[in-house]
Amino acid sequence: MNFEAFKKISYGLYIVSSKKNSKINGQIANTVFQVSADPPLIAVCINKENLTHEFIENSKVFCISVLAKDAPLRIIGQFGFRSGRDYNKFKNIDYTIGKTGAPIVLSFTIAYLDARVIGNMNVGTHTFFVGKVVDSDIIKKGEPMTYAYYHRVKGGKTPVKAPTYIKEDREVNGLDKYVCKICGYIYDPDKGDPDNGIAPDTMFENLPDDWVCPICGATKDQFEKVKQ
C-alpha cells in the first residue's frame, strides 16, 4: 500500500457553511462532488468532530462557497485551522444569508451552491451529507482554487481532521525553515510570504514582530526551526 497514490485524486477547495438556530459557522473542505444532475444533488464529507458537522446535523442545510484560485492563505486559515467554538469565523468576511439560511461567503469566492440535506451516510470518522441544491449562482468570474494548486503553489497544509490527511515527513531541505507548531505551516525563506507583503529571501529572523502565520494566525514565538 502506497499512500502517495491517494494524493493523485484531484479536488477543489470550498467553504462549507451551515447554521444552528441563530448561529452560523463554516469550514474548509475539499471533498465535494456532484451526485446527480436531475435532481441536482451534491455531496460533502465532514469530520464528525467539527462544529459545522453539528450545525448541518441540526439544521439539515449547508452551502458550498467555491474559493477563487487567487484567494489568500489567510481565508483558508481562518475557516480551516480554527474552530468556530471559540472564534467567529465570519469576522471581517463579506457574506449573505442564502435561501436555506446558511451563509454564502462572498469574499474570495466565485460561486455557491445552497442545499438542503436529503440523506446522509455514516463513514467512520466522517459523515457524507447529500443535499439537493435549491439555489446556486456565479459570484464573480475566475478560476476555482484546486487542492493541488493550494498545496503546490500556495504551500498550504492539510488539517489533521481532513479526510485526505496523511502524515508527512517534515520538509528538511534547505536551511532556516520554520514550522508553525499550531497548524504545521512551514515558513520557507526562499518563498517568503507574498500574500502578506513578505518578499522571497526574507529570513525568518527578519520577519516583522507582528507577522503571524498566514494559515492559522499564530505569532512568531509559536514557530520552531525545522531540524535538519
Place this chain on the structure above:
Amino acid sequence: MNFEAFKKISYGLYIVSSKKNSKINGQIANTVFQVSADPPLIAVCINKENLTHEFIENSKVFCISVLAKDAPLRIIGQFGFRSGRDYNKFKNIDYTIGKTGAPIVLSFTIAYLDARVIGNMNVGTHTFFVGKVVDSDIIKKGEPMTYAYYHRVKGGKTPVKAPTYIKEDREVNGLDKYVCKICGYIYDPDKGDPDNGIAPDTMFENLPDDWVCPICGATKDQFEKVKQ
C-alpha cells in the same frame, strides 16, 4: 438557480473498474474522493444504468485508476462513451488484475487504488459506493488529468449519464465545425486533432477517410456540420 455554478466544482478523471465472475469492465468517472484517512476509505458515484454498477454490486470490489494528464482522448472514449455490454473495453489496453480481482489499468495512468465495498447509498439515478482501500500504488510519475483540463484543453465532452452532465448549447462560433452524432464531440478545424496526427487548421473535409472520432471511434459519416 444558475447551473454554471456546478461547473466550478473541481474533479480528476478516472477509470473505475470492477469484475463479475470471470468478466471485467470499467468506465470513466470524475466523481471520486477520499472519505477518511484511517481507515483509508474512498468513494465513487456510479450511474445505476452502467454495466460497471452491476459489476460492483455483484462483486463488491472496485479499482480506481488515475488517468495521466497526457492521456489521449481515445482512452476516455473507449471507456467512457461505449458500453461494456457490446464491446470489450480492455482490448489493446495494458492492465493487470489487482488484489481484489478488479483490473488495474496501466495504459496512460499514474496511480491506482484497489478497494472492497464496505457500504453504499442510493442517491436517485446514481449509487455512492464507499470502499476500503486494500492496495494502492504509483504506476508512473506524472500529473493527474483534471476534469477542467479534459474540457478546456482536450475539448472533451460529458456523457449524458454522468452526474455532472448539463445540457449545453452547441458551440456555434466559427465556421465548418462538425459534431459527432454519437458522442457530441465537436471537430474544430482551428484545433485539429493533434492526438491523432491531425494538425491545426485542417478542414473537416480534408481529414483522411479513415479518421474516426477521437472520443467514441465513430466514422466521418457519423458527423454533421454544426449549424450557425
